Amino acid sequence: MKPQLPLLEVNDLKVSYGGIHALKGIDLHIAPGELVALIGSNGAGKTTTLKALAGLLHCTAGKMHYDGSPLHHVPSHQRVSAGLALVPEGRGIFARLSVAENLQMGAYTRSDDGQISADLERMYALFPRLAERRAQLAGTLSGGEQQMVAIARALMSHPQLLMLDEPSMGLAPMMVAKIFETIREVSAQGVSILLVEQNAKLALEAAQRGYVLESGAITLSGEASELLGSDAVQRAYLGA
Ligand SMILES: Nc1ncnc2c1ncn2[C@@H]1O[C@H](COP(=O)(O)OP(=O)(O)OP(=O)(O)O)[C@@H](O)[C@H]1O
Numbered sequence: 270m271k272p273q274l275p276l277l278e279v280n281d282l283k284v285s286y287g288g289i290h291a292l293k294g295i296d297l298h299i300a301p302g303e304l305v306a307l308i309g310s311n312g313a314g315k316t317t318t319l320k321a322l323a324g325l326l327h328c329t330a331g332k333m334h335y336d337g338s339p340l341h342h343v344p345s346h347q348r349v350s351a352g353l354a355l356v357p358e359g360r361g362i363f364a365r366l367s368v369a370e371n372l373q374m375g376a377y378t379r380s381d382d383g384q385i386s387a388d389l390e391r392m393y394a395l396f397p398r399l400a401e402r403r404a405q406l407a408g409t410l411s412g413g414e415q416q417m418v419a420i421a422r423a424l425m426s427h428p429q430l431l432m433l434d435e436p437s438m439g440l441a442p443m444m445v446a447k448i449f450e451t452i453r454e455v456s457a458q459g460v461s462i463l464l465v466e467q468n469a470k471l472a473l474e475a476a477q478r479g480y481v482l483e484s485g486a487i488t489l490s491g492e493a494s495e496l497l498g499s500d501a502v503q504r505a506y507l508g509a
């Protein structure tokens with residue numbers, strides 16, 4: 270059997286904000302169809318990692334390859350067309366647009382209009398709560414519903430790799446469970462997922478592999494179940 274090439278490969282990635290080294294040279298990879306968790310505490314560099322992958326900030330060093338091609342000089346909108354989608358921290362929905370308009374914005378890199386309306390229906394099937402609220406202004410939705418809009422909008426770009434920045438943030442347990450159910454469902458459909466979470470337990474239970482990021486460096490990585498059981502993760506992130 271031929272070894273499977275990673276969909277995403279990151280080597281020695283560095284990002285600085287002025288004099289602050291937010292990422293000090295990180296390595297990670299994601300295989301096609303894999304669900305990978307990136308966990309770490311506040312300020313560890315999780316959002317910075319996702320922004321760098323999405324092309325939203327300048328990397329001072331390192332290499333990123335997506336589907337075998339270098340990503341470094343690819344502008345962010347072309348990364349979306351290539352299948353890399355980010356659901357940003359804080360969701361970043363358009364509050365004054367309706368649910369339907371938000372989802373349509375997610376398809377801005379596509380030109381297959383007929384397929385777009387079929388995909389909208391697919392999103393409403395995945396998130397029935399959004400179907401009932403398709404004409405509602407997104408800014409008036411609950412936090413959990415807004416998170417659904419953010420995920421559905423990203424899915425409208427037909428991503429091969431979906432990157433989620435703390436989807437559980439600020440949500441009640443019931444809503445978190447719903448969002449995670451959807452993440453598993455999207456993963457089961459074959460979309461690769463990079464899941465950033467402060468909720469280490471939830472993330473590692475959903476993921477196949479995981480990375481622990483501390484002060485801009487990867488300090489642990491491995492099978493999600495092994496990380497979940499490791500003393501270091503238990504002590505630092507699970508309050509054991
Ligand atoms: N625009 C910026 N300018 C200066 N420093 C920044 C900027 N954005 C992030 N940082 C710093 O970089 C470090 C990493 O931030 P980042 O947002 O990536 O952390 P995080 O792991 O996502 O944290 P959280 O869990 O709180 O979201 C932090 O020390 C932060 O203060």
Ligand SMILES: [Mg+2]
Pocket residue numbers: 315316317358434
């Ligand atoms: Mg963050």
